Amino acid sequence: MPELPEIEVLRRSLEPHLLGDRIERVEVRNASLREPVRTRELARRAAGREIRTLRRRSKYLLIDMEGEGTVVVHLGMSGQLTVLPGEAPVEPHEHVAFHLRSGRRLRLRDPRRFGLVLALPTGRLEEDEHFAHLGVEPLEPGFSGEVLARAAAGRRGPVKSFLMDSRVVVGVGNIYASETLFRAGVHPSRSVGRIAAARWDRIAGSAVAVLRQAIAEGGTTLNDFADGEGRSGYFQVSLSAYGREGEPCLACGRPIRRIVQAGRSTFYCHGCQR
DNA sequence: CGTAGACCCTGCGCGC
DNA sequence: TGCGCGCAGGGTCTAC
Secondary structure, three states: OOOHHHHHHHHHHHHHHHOOOEEEEEEEOOOEOOOEOOHHHHHHHHOOEEEEEEEEEOOEEEEEEOOOEEEEEEOOOOOEEEEEOOOOOOOOOEEEEEEEOOOOEEEEEOOOOOOEEEEEEHHHHHHOHHHHOOOEOOOOOOOOHHHHHHHHOOOOOEHHHHHOOOOOEOOOOHHHHHHHHHHHOOOOOOEHHHOOHHHHHHHHHHHHHHHHHHHHOOOOOOOOOOOOOOOOOOHHHHOOOOOOEOOEOOOOOOEEEEEEEOOEEEEEOOOOOO
């Protein structure tokens, strides 16, 4: 479900509700997520502590607690993190609940259980295996076509898979990889070894533009994405390629094609993308 | 080393 | 209506 824009939208929507509140109790109803939830570790770092800051790194939401702990949440494909009144009924797939001093609760629902909840020492996140090998943040200074070109040197394979490699650049998932390449006019199957500097610049610029617009429009809700207050996004209306197989290209009118790369659907225009 | 494919899990929509 | 199939926004592991 969620790529960088969705997690950023989530972060911004949760921030005003959570900052300054306190996690009184951590309830793990089902610990079998992508990695087993370490309930005691989570409680030790979070219970009784105030929420200080909300950050995002890649597709991870980082909840910095008073003391030295950070609660790390990854939504996988189907995760939803929502603030609710404390008395709201428990729903199916509600695996973790953070009970807040204000009486509300922060709930993680995740039907497919590809999500992740960790508790880590705040100052040592980058040393953790989940973060140690992550590439550049596309919306931070330091991201550029030159960075992409350098990372591509000596590598092979299609540019679409390259863009989705979190060791290169983080946060670009299956939707935004297709959208970025459509906007840049680059064919998703093009080998990274056959892309010149000017095209890398266009790809980087397109990624930034697409991600920013998606954030501004509240993320993409194809099925079930919702922010921390349960609101849907509307960037799906702005999608140019993703999910539009057979529909006319918005630029040239030719039908959008779908191919499968590394097991994932890719959408592109054969006329506009070279 | 890098890349392709299988796999993890549940739910939904589609065609029959 | 019911059933089987394919597909789904994530990441990781194995085999080559």
